[in-house]
Amino acid sequence: MSTLSRRKLITAGVAAAAGATGLAVAAKLAGRYGLIPPDSGGVYGPGETLTYAVQRLLTRHSMAREFSRSQISAKPLMNEVDPPSDEFKRLQEGRFADWRVAVDGMVAQPRSFTLAELKSYPQRSHITMIQCEEGWSYIAEWIGAPLSHVLEVAGALPQARYVVYRSIQPDWWESIDMADALHPQTLLAYGMNGDEIPVGFGGPLRLRVTRQVGYKSVKYITRITVTDSLKQFGKGLGSASPEAGYAWYAGI
Amino acid sequence: MAETVRSRHSLLVRLTHWIMALAFLALLVTGLEIVVSHPRFYWGEVGNVNTAVLFKIPIPASRKLVPTGYGYVMPDQNGWSRYLHFQSAWILVLTGLLYVGVGLFDGHFRRNVFPGRSDVSPKSLLASLLQHLKFARPGAHEAWSYNVLQRLAYLVVIFILFPMIIWTGLAMSPSFVSAFPAAVNVLGGQQSARTLHFVFTWVLVLFLVVHLLMIFLAGFWSRMRAMITGRVAEPLERV
Numbered sequence: 501m502s503t504l505s506r507r508k509l510i511t512a513g514v515a516a517a518a519g520a521t522g523l524a525v526a527a528k529l530a531g532r533y534g535l536i537p538p539d540s541g542g543v544y545g546p547g548e549t550l551t552y553a554v555q556r557l558l559t560r561h562s563m564a565r566e567f568s569r570s571q572i573s574a575k576p577l578m579n580e581v582d583p584p585s586d587e588f589k590r591l592q593e594g595r596f597a598d599w600r601v602a603v604d605g606m607v608a609q610p611r612s613f614t615l616a617e618l619k620s621y622p623q624r625s626h627i628t629m630i631q632c633e634e635g636w637s638y639i640a641e642w643i644g645a646p647l648s649h650v651l652e653v654a655g656a657l658p659q660a661r662y663v664v665y666r667s668i669q670p671d672w673w674e675s676i677d678m679a680d681a682l683h684p685q686t687l688l689a690y691g692m693n694g695d696e697i698p699v700g701f702g703g704p705l706r707l708r709v710t711r712q713v714g715y716k717s718v719k720y721i722t723r724i725t726v727t728d729s730l731k732q733f734g735k736g737l738g739s740a741s742p743e744a745g746y747a748w749y750a751g752i
Numbered sequence: 753m754a755e756t757v758r759s760r761h762s763l764l765v766r767l768t769h770w771i772m773a774l775a776f777l778a779l780l781v782t783g784l785e786i787v788v789s790h791p792r793f794y795w796g797e798v799g800n801v802n803t804a805v806l807f808k809i810p811i812p813a814s815r816k817l818v819p820t821g822y823g824y825v826m827p828d829q830n831g832w833s834r835y836l837h838f839q840s841a842w843i844l845v846l847t848g849l850l851y852v853g854v855g856l857f858d859g860h861f862r863r864n865v866f867p868g869r870s871d872v873s874p875k876s877l878l879a880s881l882l883q884h885l886k887f888a889r890p891g892a893h894e895a896w897s898y899n900v901l902q903r904l905a906y907l908v909v910i911f912i913l914f915p916m917i918i919w920t921g922l923a924m925s926p927s928f929v930s931a932f933p934a935a936v937n938v939l940g941g942q943q944s945a946r947t948l949h950f951v952f953t954w955v956l957v958l959f960l961v962v963h964l965l966m967i968f969l970a971g972f973w974s975r976m977r978a979m980i981t982g983r984v985a986e987p988l989e990r991v
Contacts, residue, residue, distance in 0.1 A: 547842050
Protein backbone atom coordinates (compact mmCIF):
# COMPACT_ATOMS: atom_id res chain seq x y z
CA MET A 501 0.00 0.00 0.00
CA SER A 502 1.28 3.42 -0.84
CA THR A 503 1.00 6.06 1.83
CA LEU A 504 -0.92 9.19 1.02
CA SER A 505 1.48 11.91 0.06
CA ARG A 506 0.95 15.52 1.04
CA ARG A 507 0.38 16.43 -2.59
CA LYS A 508 -2.33 13.80 -2.94
CA LEU A 509 -4.02 15.02 0.24
CA ILE A 510 -3.98 18.62 -0.95
CA THR A 511 -5.28 17.64 -4.39
CA ALA A 512 -8.06 15.58 -2.85
CA GLY A 513 -8.93 18.43 -0.48
CA VAL A 514 -9.09 20.98 -3.27
CA ALA A 515 -11.15 18.62 -5.42
CA ALA A 516 -13.61 17.96 -2.57
CA ALA A 517 -13.95 21.68 -1.82
CA ALA A 518 -14.46 22.46 -5.52
CA GLY A 519 -17.05 19.67 -5.74
CA ALA A 520 -18.96 20.92 -2.70
CA THR A 521 -18.87 24.50 -3.96
CA GLY A 522 -19.98 23.37 -7.40
CA LEU A 523 -22.92 21.46 -5.93
CA ALA A 524 -23.94 24.44 -3.79
CA VAL A 525 -23.77 26.80 -6.77
CA ALA A 526 -25.71 24.32 -8.93
CA ALA A 527 -28.41 23.99 -6.24
CA LYS A 528 -28.71 27.78 -5.94
CA LEU A 529 -28.94 28.26 -9.73
CA ALA A 530 -31.43 25.38 -10.01
CA GLY A 531 -33.61 27.01 -7.35
CA ARG A 532 -33.49 30.39 -9.04
CA TYR A 533 -34.40 29.02 -12.48
CA GLY A 534 -37.15 26.77 -11.14
CA LEU A 535 -35.40 23.47 -11.76
CA ILE A 536 -36.23 21.84 -8.44
CA PRO A 537 -39.54 19.94 -8.23
CA PRO A 538 -41.76 20.30 -5.14
CA ASP A 539 -41.24 16.63 -4.22
CA SER A 540 -37.45 16.98 -4.19
CA GLY A 541 -37.17 15.98 -0.53
CA GLY A 542 -36.75 12.37 0.49
CA VAL A 543 -34.77 9.46 -0.81
CA TYR A 544 -35.81 9.83 -4.47
CA GLY A 545 -35.25 13.60 -4.50
CA PRO A 546 -31.89 13.57 -6.34
CA GLY A 547 -33.22 11.48 -9.24
CA GLU A 548 -36.41 13.52 -9.51
CA THR A 549 -34.48 16.79 -9.44
CA LEU A 550 -32.06 15.60 -12.14
CA THR A 551 -34.90 14.42 -14.38
CA TYR A 552 -36.97 17.58 -13.95
CA ALA A 553 -34.01 19.96 -14.29
CA VAL A 554 -32.56 18.29 -17.38
CA GLN A 555 -35.94 17.89 -19.08
CA ARG A 556 -36.85 21.51 -18.31
CA LEU A 557 -33.59 22.71 -19.83
CA LEU A 558 -34.09 20.54 -22.92
CA THR A 559 -37.84 20.88 -23.40
CA ARG A 560 -39.03 24.27 -22.18
CA HIS A 561 -40.53 25.16 -25.58
CA SER A 562 -40.63 21.82 -27.38
CA MET A 563 -43.89 20.52 -28.85
CA ALA A 564 -45.32 17.09 -28.13
CA ARG A 565 -45.51 15.01 -31.31
CA GLU A 566 -48.73 15.54 -33.25
CA PHE A 567 -50.25 12.83 -35.41
CA SER A 568 -52.34 12.64 -38.55
CA ARG A 569 -56.11 12.17 -38.46
CA SER A 570 -55.71 8.60 -39.75
CA GLN A 571 -53.66 7.71 -36.66
CA ILE A 572 -56.48 8.53 -34.21
CA SER A 573 -57.19 5.38 -32.21
CA ALA A 574 -60.45 3.77 -33.35
CA LYS A 575 -61.06 2.45 -29.84
CA PRO A 576 -59.40 4.70 -27.26
CA LEU A 577 -59.27 3.19 -23.82
CA MET A 578 -61.48 4.65 -21.14
CA ASN A 579 -59.63 4.37 -17.85
CA GLU A 580 -61.50 3.59 -14.66
CA VAL A 581 -63.16 6.60 -13.07
CA ASP A 582 -64.77 6.98 -9.68
CA PRO A 583 -68.60 6.93 -9.68
CA PRO A 584 -69.98 10.46 -10.26
CA SER A 585 -71.08 12.51 -7.29
CA ASP A 586 -74.63 13.84 -6.91
CA GLU A 587 -73.39 17.29 -7.86
CA PHE A 588 -71.85 15.90 -11.07
CA LYS A 589 -75.10 14.10 -11.92
CA ARG A 590 -77.09 17.31 -11.39
CA LEU A 591 -74.74 19.22 -13.72
CA GLN A 592 -74.88 16.40 -16.26
CA GLU A 593 -78.70 16.53 -16.29
CA GLY A 594 -78.42 20.20 -17.26
CA ARG A 595 -76.05 19.19 -20.08
CA PHE A 596 -73.23 20.95 -18.18
CA ALA A 597 -74.68 24.41 -18.95
CA ASP A 598 -73.97 25.35 -15.31
CA TRP A 599 -70.44 23.85 -15.24
CA ARG A 600 -68.04 26.52 -14.09
CA VAL A 601 -64.30 26.62 -13.67
CA ALA A 602 -63.01 29.17 -11.18
CA VAL A 603 -59.67 30.90 -11.76
CA ASP A 604 -58.17 32.47 -8.64
CA GLY A 605 -54.94 33.01 -6.75
CA MET A 606 -52.35 35.33 -8.25
CA VAL A 607 -54.59 36.83 -10.90
CA ALA A 608 -55.71 40.45 -11.37
CA GLN A 609 -59.37 39.42 -11.69
CA PRO A 610 -60.43 36.20 -9.98
CA ARG A 611 -63.48 34.91 -11.79
CA SER A 612 -65.15 31.82 -13.16
CA PHE A 613 -65.83 30.67 -16.69
CA THR A 614 -68.70 28.70 -18.17
CA LEU A 615 -68.11 26.16 -20.95
CA ALA A 616 -69.84 28.57 -23.37
CA GLU A 617 -67.34 31.28 -22.46
CA LEU A 618 -64.40 28.91 -22.95
CA LYS A 619 -65.81 27.91 -26.34
CA SER A 620 -66.01 31.57 -27.38
CA TYR A 621 -62.23 31.91 -27.04
CA PRO A 622 -59.77 31.11 -29.87
CA GLN A 623 -59.92 27.37 -30.38
CA ARG A 624 -56.88 25.15 -30.59
CA SER A 625 -56.88 21.46 -31.36
CA HIS A 626 -54.19 18.83 -31.62
CA ILE A 627 -53.96 15.12 -32.31
CA THR A 628 -51.66 13.80 -29.61
CA MET A 629 -50.87 10.64 -27.72
CA ILE A 630 -52.01 10.19 -24.17
CA GLN A 631 -49.94 7.57 -22.41
CA CYS A 632 -50.58 6.10 -19.01
CA GLU A 633 -47.69 5.54 -16.61
CA GLU A 634 -48.82 1.87 -16.64
CA GLY A 635 -47.70 1.52 -20.27
CA TRP A 636 -50.82 1.72 -22.46
CA SER A 637 -51.68 4.59 -24.76
CA TYR A 638 -54.01 5.98 -27.40
CA ILE A 639 -54.06 8.83 -29.90
CA ALA A 640 -56.96 11.30 -29.94
CA GLU A 641 -57.83 14.77 -31.10
CA TRP A 642 -58.31 17.28 -28.29
CA ILE A 643 -60.15 20.57 -28.78
CA GLY A 644 -60.21 23.43 -26.32
CA ALA A 645 -59.11 26.84 -25.19
CA PRO A 646 -55.38 27.25 -24.54
CA LEU A 647 -54.84 27.53 -20.78
CA SER A 648 -52.50 30.44 -21.54
CA HIS A 649 -55.42 32.40 -23.02
CA VAL A 650 -57.64 31.78 -20.00
CA LEU A 651 -54.80 32.86 -17.69
CA GLU A 652 -54.36 35.99 -19.76
CA VAL A 653 -58.08 36.83 -19.53
CA ALA A 654 -57.95 36.43 -15.74
CA GLY A 655 -54.75 38.47 -15.63
CA ALA A 656 -52.17 36.09 -14.18
CA LEU A 657 -49.50 38.09 -12.37
CA PRO A 658 -45.87 38.02 -13.50
CA GLN A 659 -44.67 36.41 -10.25
CA ALA A 660 -46.79 33.31 -10.98
CA ARG A 661 -44.69 30.12 -10.97
CA TYR A 662 -47.22 27.29 -10.83
CA VAL A 663 -50.82 26.56 -11.74
CA VAL A 664 -52.79 24.27 -9.43
CA TYR A 665 -55.86 22.59 -10.92
CA ARG A 666 -58.60 20.64 -9.23
CA SER A 667 -61.26 18.17 -10.29
CA ILE A 668 -64.85 17.91 -9.10
CA GLN A 669 -63.51 14.67 -7.57
CA PRO A 670 -61.81 16.02 -4.44
CA ASP A 671 -59.01 13.42 -4.49
CA TRP A 672 -57.71 14.62 -7.85
CA TRP A 673 -55.67 17.77 -7.95
CA GLU A 674 -52.44 18.51 -9.76
CA SER A 675 -50.10 21.35 -10.57
CA ILE A 676 -47.74 22.28 -13.38
CA ASP A 677 -45.04 24.92 -13.76
CA MET A 678 -45.49 27.94 -16.04
CA ALA A 679 -43.50 26.27 -18.86
CA ASP A 680 -46.34 23.72 -19.12
CA ALA A 681 -49.15 26.12 -18.14
CA LEU A 682 -48.28 28.62 -20.89
CA HIS A 683 -47.35 25.90 -23.40
CA PRO A 684 -49.40 26.28 -26.62
CA GLN A 685 -50.58 22.64 -26.50
CA THR A 686 -51.87 22.85 -22.92
CA LEU A 687 -55.63 23.07 -23.32
CA LEU A 688 -58.71 23.40 -21.19
CA ALA A 689 -60.21 20.76 -23.46
CA TYR A 690 -63.97 20.51 -24.00
CA GLY A 691 -63.85 18.45 -27.21
CA MET A 692 -62.42 15.11 -28.27
CA ASN A 693 -62.33 13.58 -31.76
CA GLY A 694 -64.67 16.22 -33.20
CA ASP A 695 -67.29 15.86 -30.48
CA GLU A 696 -67.80 16.68 -26.82
CA ILE A 697 -65.50 14.79 -24.46
CA PRO A 698 -67.34 11.67 -23.24
CA VAL A 699 -67.68 11.66 -19.46
CA GLY A 700 -65.41 8.60 -19.19
CA PHE A 701 -62.63 10.54 -20.88
CA GLY A 702 -62.97 13.61 -18.65
CA GLY A 703 -65.94 15.47 -20.10
CA PRO A 704 -67.10 18.14 -19.91
CA LEU A 705 -63.70 19.68 -19.14
CA ARG A 706 -60.24 18.15 -18.96
CA LEU A 707 -56.88 19.87 -18.62
CA ARG A 708 -54.76 18.33 -21.34
CA VAL A 709 -50.98 18.44 -20.63
CA THR A 710 -49.33 16.91 -23.68
CA ARG A 711 -45.74 16.40 -22.50
CA GLN A 712 -46.46 14.47 -19.33
CA VAL A 713 -48.09 11.08 -18.76
CA GLY A 714 -51.85 10.72 -18.37
CA TYR A 715 -52.30 11.38 -14.68
CA LYS A 716 -51.33 15.04 -15.17
CA SER A 717 -54.30 15.46 -17.58
CA VAL A 718 -56.91 15.71 -14.83
CA LYS A 719 -60.59 15.15 -15.64
CA TYR A 720 -63.63 17.30 -14.63
CA ILE A 721 -61.76 20.57 -13.96
CA THR A 722 -63.56 22.98 -11.62
CA ARG A 723 -60.86 25.24 -10.19
CA ILE A 724 -57.54 26.70 -11.28
CA THR A 725 -55.30 28.53 -8.83
CA VAL A 726 -52.26 30.56 -9.88
CA THR A 727 -49.50 30.67 -7.27
CA ASP A 728 -45.84 31.41 -6.67
CA SER A 729 -45.42 28.55 -4.18
CA LEU A 730 -46.85 25.06 -3.78
CA LYS A 731 -46.10 24.89 -0.06
CA GLN A 732 -49.59 25.81 1.11
CA PHE A 733 -51.37 23.22 -1.06
CA GLY A 734 -52.05 19.87 0.58
CA LYS A 735 -48.88 18.51 2.13
CA GLY A 736 -46.76 20.92 0.11
CA LEU A 737 -45.51 18.30 -2.31
CA GLY A 738 -47.12 19.95 -5.34
CA SER A 739 -50.13 17.71 -5.99
CA ALA A 740 -52.11 14.67 -4.92
CA SER A 741 -49.72 12.37 -6.81
CA PRO A 742 -46.69 12.64 -4.49
CA GLU A 743 -49.05 12.25 -1.53
CA ALA A 744 -50.05 8.91 -3.08
CA GLY A 745 -46.43 7.96 -3.79
CA TYR A 746 -46.25 9.10 -7.43
CA ALA A 747 -43.88 11.71 -8.86
CA TRP A 748 -45.08 15.30 -9.26
CA TYR A 749 -43.21 15.69 -12.54
CA ALA A 750 -44.34 13.04 -15.01
CA GLY A 751 -42.55 13.91 -18.24
CA ILE A 752 -40.89 10.51 -18.18
CA MET B 753 5.95 -19.82 -5.43
CA ALA B 754 5.05 -16.46 -4.00
CA GLU B 755 1.49 -15.29 -4.07
CA THR B 756 1.14 -11.99 -5.77
CA VAL B 757 -0.55 -9.00 -4.23
CA ARG B 758 -0.56 -7.16 -7.48
CA SER B 759 -3.81 -5.38 -8.15
CA ARG B 760 -6.13 -7.10 -10.64
CA HIS B 761 -8.90 -4.51 -10.90
CA SER B 762 -8.38 -0.79 -10.31
CA LEU B 763 -10.35 0.91 -7.55
CA LEU B 764 -12.42 2.78 -10.15
CA VAL B 765 -13.33 -0.44 -11.99
CA ARG B 766 -14.34 -2.12 -8.72
CA LEU B 767 -16.38 0.84 -7.44
CA THR B 768 -18.20 1.47 -10.71
CA HIS B 769 -18.80 -2.29 -11.16
CA TRP B 770 -20.62 -2.64 -7.85
CA ILE B 771 -22.53 0.65 -8.10
CA MET B 772 -23.75 -0.34 -11.56
CA ALA B 773 -24.55 -3.87 -10.38
CA LEU B 774 -26.79 -2.47 -7.62
CA ALA B 775 -28.39 0.08 -9.94
CA PHE B 776 -29.05 -2.64 -12.53
CA LEU B 777 -30.68 -4.83 -9.91
CA ALA B 778 -32.93 -1.95 -8.79
CA LEU B 779 -33.82 -1.18 -12.43
CA LEU B 780 -34.66 -4.82 -13.09
CA VAL B 781 -36.90 -5.24 -10.04
CA THR B 782 -38.73 -1.93 -10.49
CA GLY B 783 -38.99 -2.42 -14.26
CA LEU B 784 -40.68 -5.78 -13.81
CA GLU B 785 -42.90 -4.23 -11.15
CA ILE B 786 -44.04 -1.58 -13.65
CA VAL B 787 -44.72 -4.30 -16.25
CA VAL B 788 -47.10 -5.95 -13.77
CA SER B 789 -49.47 -2.97 -14.16
CA HIS B 790 -49.80 -3.73 -17.87
CA PRO B 791 -48.24 -7.09 -18.84
CA ARG B 792 -49.08 -6.68 -22.53
CA PHE B 793 -46.76 -5.59 -25.34
CA TYR B 794 -47.51 -3.95 -28.67
CA TRP B 795 -45.81 -2.76 -31.84
CA GLY B 796 -46.17 0.71 -33.36
CA GLU B 797 -47.30 3.95 -31.76
CA VAL B 798 -50.20 2.96 -29.53
CA GLY B 799 -51.44 -0.04 -27.61
CA ASN B 800 -54.09 -0.72 -24.99
CA VAL B 801 -56.50 -3.48 -24.04
CA ASN B 802 -58.68 -2.57 -27.04
CA THR B 803 -55.89 -3.06 -29.59
CA ALA B 804 -54.09 -6.08 -30.99
CA VAL B 805 -51.33 -7.41 -28.76
CA LEU B 806 -47.86 -8.47 -29.90
CA PHE B 807 -47.38 -10.73 -26.88
CA LYS B 808 -48.49 -10.83 -23.27
CA ILE B 809 -46.94 -12.12 -20.11
CA PRO B 810 -49.22 -14.68 -18.41
CA ILE B 811 -49.19 -13.08 -14.96
CA PRO B 812 -51.89 -11.32 -12.93
CA ALA B 813 -51.89 -7.53 -13.30
CA SER B 814 -51.95 -4.75 -10.71
CA ARG B 815 -54.84 -3.03 -12.52
CA LYS B 816 -58.46 -4.12 -12.85
CA LEU B 817 -58.43 -2.73 -16.39
CA VAL B 818 -56.26 -5.52 -17.79
CA PRO B 819 -58.03 -8.80 -18.56
CA THR B 820 -55.52 -11.44 -17.45
CA GLY B 821 -57.82 -14.36 -16.72
CA TYR B 822 -56.79 -14.31 -13.07
CA GLY B 823 -59.52 -13.56 -10.59
CA TYR B 824 -57.53 -11.06 -8.58
CA VAL B 825 -55.58 -7.82 -8.87
CA MET B 826 -52.04 -7.37 -7.54
CA PRO B 827 -51.24 -4.40 -5.28
CA ASP B 828 -50.17 -1.20 -7.07
CA GLN B 829 -46.41 -0.61 -6.64
CA ASN B 830 -45.87 1.81 -9.54
CA GLY B 831 -45.32 4.97 -7.50
CA TRP B 832 -42.06 4.01 -5.76
CA SER B 833 -41.11 1.71 -8.65
CA ARG B 834 -41.08 4.64 -11.07
CA TYR B 835 -39.25 6.92 -8.59
CA LEU B 836 -36.57 4.25 -7.96
CA HIS B 837 -36.38 3.19 -11.63
CA PHE B 838 -35.50 6.70 -12.82
CA GLN B 839 -33.16 7.42 -9.91
CA SER B 840 -31.31 4.13 -10.54
CA ALA B 841 -31.16 4.97 -14.24
CA TRP B 842 -29.39 8.23 -13.41
CA ILE B 843 -26.93 6.42 -11.13
CA LEU B 844 -26.23 3.78 -13.78
CA VAL B 845 -25.82 6.27 -16.62
CA LEU B 846 -23.58 8.67 -14.68
CA THR B 847 -21.46 5.85 -13.25
CA GLY B 848 -21.26 4.19 -16.66
CA LEU B 849 -20.13 7.43 -18.29
CA LEU B 850 -17.42 7.80 -15.63
CA TYR B 851 -16.28 4.19 -16.20
CA VAL B 852 -16.20 4.50 -20.00
CA GLY B 853 -14.69 8.00 -19.96
CA VAL B 854 -11.87 7.16 -17.59
CA GLY B 855 -11.44 3.67 -19.07
CA LEU B 856 -10.90 5.02 -22.57
CA PHE B 857 -8.53 7.67 -21.23
CA ASP B 858 -6.36 5.61 -18.87
CA GLY B 859 -5.91 2.59 -21.13
CA HIS B 860 -8.25 0.21 -19.27
CA PHE B 861 -10.21 -0.49 -22.44
CA ARG B 862 -7.07 -0.79 -24.57
CA ARG B 863 -5.39 -3.20 -22.12
CA ASN B 864 -8.29 -5.18 -20.75
CA VAL B 865 -11.37 -4.94 -22.98
CA PHE B 866 -10.50 -4.37 -26.64
CA PRO B 867 -9.34 -7.72 -28.07
CA GLY B 868 -5.89 -7.93 -29.61
CA ARG B 869 -5.68 -8.17 -33.39
CA SER B 870 -4.53 -11.81 -33.32
CA ASP B 871 -7.34 -12.70 -30.90
CA VAL B 872 -10.12 -11.89 -33.34
CA SER B 873 -8.90 -14.30 -36.02
CA PRO B 874 -11.41 -17.06 -36.82
CA LYS B 875 -8.99 -19.66 -35.50
CA SER B 876 -8.51 -18.16 -32.08
CA LEU B 877 -12.20 -17.27 -31.78
CA LEU B 878 -13.05 -20.90 -32.55
CA ALA B 879 -10.52 -22.13 -30.02
CA SER B 880 -11.98 -19.88 -27.33
CA LEU B 881 -15.51 -20.92 -28.25
CA LEU B 882 -14.63 -24.62 -28.03
CA GLN B 883 -13.03 -24.10 -24.65
CA HIS B 884 -16.20 -22.40 -23.43
CA LEU B 885 -18.42 -25.14 -24.86
CA LYS B 886 -16.42 -27.74 -22.96
CA PHE B 887 -17.04 -25.73 -19.78
CA ALA B 888 -13.31 -26.01 -19.21
CA ARG B 889 -12.10 -24.38 -16.03
CA PRO B 890 -10.07 -21.38 -17.19
CA GLY B 891 -6.30 -21.49 -16.89
CA ALA B 892 -4.48 -19.47 -14.28
CA HIS B 893 -3.58 -16.77 -16.78
CA GLU B 894 -7.26 -15.93 -17.12
CA ALA B 895 -7.25 -14.63 -13.58
CA TRP B 896 -5.11 -11.84 -14.99
CA SER B 897 -6.65 -11.19 -18.36
CA TYR B 898 -10.02 -11.53 -20.06
CA ASN B 899 -10.29 -14.07 -22.89
CA VAL B 900 -11.41 -12.96 -26.32
CA LEU B 901 -15.07 -14.05 -26.05
CA GLN B 902 -15.29 -12.36 -22.67
CA ARG B 903 -13.86 -9.15 -24.15
CA LEU B 904 -16.34 -9.25 -27.04
CA ALA B 905 -19.24 -9.88 -24.65
CA TYR B 906 -18.24 -6.91 -22.48
CA LEU B 907 -17.92 -4.71 -25.56
CA VAL B 908 -21.41 -5.68 -26.75
CA VAL B 909 -22.87 -4.99 -23.29
CA ILE B 910 -21.08 -1.65 -22.83
CA PHE B 911 -21.35 -0.21 -26.34
CA ILE B 912 -24.53 -1.81 -27.75
CA LEU B 913 -26.89 -3.16 -25.08
CA PHE B 914 -26.61 -0.34 -22.54
CA PRO B 915 -26.91 2.43 -25.17
CA MET B 916 -29.94 0.61 -26.60
CA ILE B 917 -31.69 0.19 -23.25
CA ILE B 918 -31.08 3.87 -22.43
CA TRP B 919 -32.29 4.97 -25.85
CA THR B 920 -35.45 2.82 -25.78
CA GLY B 921 -36.14 4.06 -22.25
CA LEU B 922 -35.83 7.71 -23.22
CA ALA B 923 -37.96 7.07 -26.31
CA MET B 924 -40.89 6.32 -23.97
CA SER B 925 -40.67 9.73 -22.29
CA PRO B 926 -43.29 12.10 -23.74
CA SER B 927 -41.19 15.09 -22.70
CA PHE B 928 -37.88 13.78 -24.06
CA VAL B 929 -39.36 12.91 -27.46
CA SER B 930 -41.01 16.33 -27.70
CA ALA B 931 -37.46 17.70 -27.99
CA PHE B 932 -36.04 14.72 -29.92
CA PRO B 933 -38.92 13.15 -31.89
CA ALA B 934 -36.55 11.12 -34.06
CA ALA B 935 -35.57 9.12 -30.96
CA VAL B 936 -38.96 7.40 -31.00
CA ASN B 937 -39.89 7.74 -34.69
CA VAL B 938 -36.96 5.64 -35.95
CA LEU B 939 -37.91 2.85 -33.53
CA GLY B 940 -41.37 2.65 -35.12
CA GLY B 941 -43.36 4.27 -32.31
CA GLN B 942 -43.69 4.63 -28.57
CA GLN B 943 -45.08 1.11 -27.98
CA SER B 944 -42.28 -0.35 -30.14
CA ALA B 945 -39.80 1.47 -27.88
CA ARG B 946 -41.48 -0.05 -24.81
CA THR B 947 -41.38 -3.55 -26.32
CA LEU B 948 -37.71 -3.16 -27.34
CA HIS B 949 -36.87 -1.87 -23.85
CA PHE B 950 -38.38 -5.08 -22.45
CA VAL B 951 -36.51 -7.29 -24.96
CA PHE B 952 -33.15 -5.62 -24.27
CA THR B 953 -33.79 -6.11 -20.57
CA TRP B 954 -33.89 -9.87 -21.10
CA VAL B 955 -30.78 -9.82 -23.29
CA LEU B 956 -28.99 -8.04 -20.42
CA VAL B 957 -30.38 -10.58 -17.94
CA LEU B 958 -29.06 -13.35 -20.21
CA PHE B 959 -25.64 -11.71 -20.10
CA LEU B 960 -25.88 -11.53 -16.29
CA VAL B 961 -26.72 -15.24 -16.05
CA VAL B 962 -23.76 -16.22 -18.24
CA HIS B 963 -21.51 -13.77 -16.38
CA LEU B 964 -22.44 -15.37 -13.03
CA LEU B 965 -22.12 -18.88 -14.47
CA MET B 966 -18.59 -18.10 -15.67
CA ILE B 967 -17.66 -16.69 -12.28
CA PHE B 968 -18.79 -19.89 -10.57
CA LEU B 969 -16.88 -21.93 -13.15
CA ALA B 970 -13.70 -19.88 -12.69
CA GLY B 971 -13.91 -19.96 -8.91
CA PHE B 972 -16.49 -17.82 -7.18
CA TRP B 973 -14.45 -16.66 -4.18
CA SER B 974 -11.27 -15.81 -6.07
CA ARG B 975 -13.19 -13.75 -8.62
CA MET B 976 -15.29 -12.06 -5.93
CA ARG B 977 -12.12 -11.28 -4.00
CA ALA B 978 -10.58 -9.80 -7.16
CA MET B 979 -13.58 -7.56 -7.80
CA ILE B 980 -13.92 -6.50 -4.13
CA THR B 981 -10.33 -6.17 -2.88
CA GLY B 982 -8.70 -5.88 -6.28
CA ARG B 983 -6.27 -8.70 -5.56
CA VAL B 984 -5.77 -12.14 -7.02
CA ALA B 985 -4.14 -14.97 -5.12
CA GLU B 986 -2.62 -16.78 -8.06
CA PRO B 987 0.99 -17.80 -8.59
CA LEU B 988 2.56 -15.42 -11.06
CA GLU B 989 4.99 -17.99 -12.43
CA ARG B 990 2.38 -19.71 -14.51
CA VAL B 991 1.29 -16.60 -16.37
